[in-house]
């Protein structure tokens with residue numbers, strides 16, 4: 001299954017979610033990999049840092065640009081391929097969505113973030129769902145965001161990713177000791193969605 005993490009907005013957890021999901025898929029017994037389609041190269045730097053520390057990631061991270069993305073995704077034989085994308089780059093976003101079976105749009109829960117996520121969602125032709133990210137489950141904003149999406153008939157993951165400094169600190173580490181903070185549920189929900197899509 002090929003999954004693109006994208007949002008026209010930056011800093012909403014695309015890279016963290018790509019890597020955490022790849023680790024979660026690995027722990028669930030699937031083969032996984034990441035394609036880094038962001039010229040900033042954050043996912044690749046993460047992989048390089050983990051490797052340099054002598055504790056490589058449990059999955060590969062391959063660089064692609066908008067010209068090579070489709071071929072790179074096609075060649076992959078892993079169970080779960082996650083594509084990390086650049087914000088504000090329509091060409092990369094379109095290429096990633098086209099190469100994917102499913103699009104996941106991570107987003108914060110402020111009004112501005114939700115606006116952008118919903119716009120990104122509406123522009124998709126590939127099946128897509130929103131992943132609420134850095135949430136405080138007790139906060140009103142979280143409940144309002146979920147209701148707003150349901151009212152607009154927009155697909156949203158039942159799982160939400162909590163705001164955790166631990167995830168922030170896991171940056172550039174091998175992730176094998178990290179708690180998954182909901183990304184295990186993301187894999188479960190993606191597997192279920194894939195079964196529906198292929199039915």
Ligand SMILES: Nc1ncnc2c1ncn2[C@@H]1O[C@H](COP(=O)(O)OP(=O)(O)OP(=O)(O)O)[C@@H](O)[C@H]1O
Nearest residue numbers: 010011012013014015016087162163164165167168
């Ligand atoms: N669940 C979380 N709780 C708290 N901080 C988080 C969480 N997930 C990621 N972060 C932090 O939030 C910041 C933004 O995350 P990330 O880099 O994954 O977003 P991005 O969408 O890939 O950004 P960009 O658009 O620049 O590529 C990073 O500093 C990251 O460590």
Ligand SMILES: [Mg+2]
Nearest residue numbers: 014015038042
């Ligand atoms: Mg990123």
